[in-house]
Amino acid sequence: MRLDDAIRRDGFRRWYERQLYEGHAYLVTGFLALIMMAIVLEVISFRDSAAGLFALVAIGAAGGALCVFAWRRFTALLARAEYVAERAVCPACRVYAKFTIERADDAPESVCGCTLAVRCRSCGHAWTIA
Numbered sequence: 245m246r247l248d249d250a251i252r253r254d255g256f257r258r259w260y261e262r263q264l265y266e267g268h269a270y271l272v273t274g275f276l277a278l279i280m281m282a283i284v285l286e287v288i289s290f291r292d293s294a295a296g297l298f299a300l301v302a303i304g305a306a307g308g309a310l311c312v313f314a315w316r317r318f319t320a321l322l323a324r325a326e327y328v329a330e331r332a333v334c335p336a337c338r339v340y341a342k343f344t345i346e347r348a349d350d351a352p353e354s355v356c357g358c359t360l361a362v363r364c365r366s367c368g369h370a371w372t373i374a
């Protein structure tokens with residue numbers, strides 16, 4: 245789902261909260277994968293057969309890949325959420341997270357993937373979250 249659609253649907257605070265929950269779920273998943281991988285590597289006896297060695301390598305690779313994937317998702321979600329949250333303060337009245345999205349344009353070079361033209365619900369000031 246696009247960033248502007250998610251914020252319009254849930255509101256900024258709920259979107260931000262969900263990003264933190266989802267990001268930390270990835271962090272926990274990566275950590276559990278690391279622990280499970282270490283346990284399996286400790287338990288498998290790879291000296292007995294080639295199949296044991298293959299299983300060891302496969303589990304090690306899968307666990308490592310899951311850890312890397314989970315870490316990258318965690319950092320990407322957290323970076324985007326923090327980036328948008330730092331720009332969610334109205335420059336005129338300093339109110340946090342009370343804005344309406346007026347327009348959204350794609351901007352692949354931006355951390356959040358788009359630019360959001362927003363307007364403060366308290367004072368009516370307009371600014372861009374890019």
Ligand SMILES: [Zn+2]
Nearest residue numbers: 334337364367
């Ligand atoms: Zn304002």
